[in-house]
Amino acid sequence: xxxxxEGKCIVSAAYSDIVLSPEDAITLLDIYSRAEKxxxxxxxxxxxxxxxxxxxTSLINVKSIPxxxxxxxxLAGKREDK
Numbered sequence: 001x002x003x004x005x006e007g008k009c010i011v012s013a014a015y016s017d018i019v020l021s022p023e024d025a026i027t028l029l030d031i032y033s034r035a036e037k038x039x040x041x042x043x044x045x046x047x048x049x050x051x052x053x054x055x056x057t058s059l060i061n062v063k064s065i066p067x068x069x070x071x072x073x074x075l076a077g078k079r080e081d082k
Contacts, residue, residue, distance in 0.1 A: 008070040012061040032060045
């Protein structure tokens with residue numbers, strides 16, 4: 001990759017949206033592409049426990065936003081509930 005990419009990326013993962021540079025978003029996508037899902041399950045009726053691991057699917061979503069939109073949103077800051 002030549003030079004630094006302009007703009008920002010919104011990454012939706014784990015029930016939250018975060019803002020990253022395009023380079024960091026690519027790194028995160030690379031990490032998630034190798035990740036697996038884990039679940040520990042307890043059946044409280046039978047008291048049996050089980051552990052499960054499987055390949056993840058579409059857990060992460062990335063979209064690009066222009067630098068000007070990022071700067072405006074940054075100036076607006078956190079939205080206050082009324």
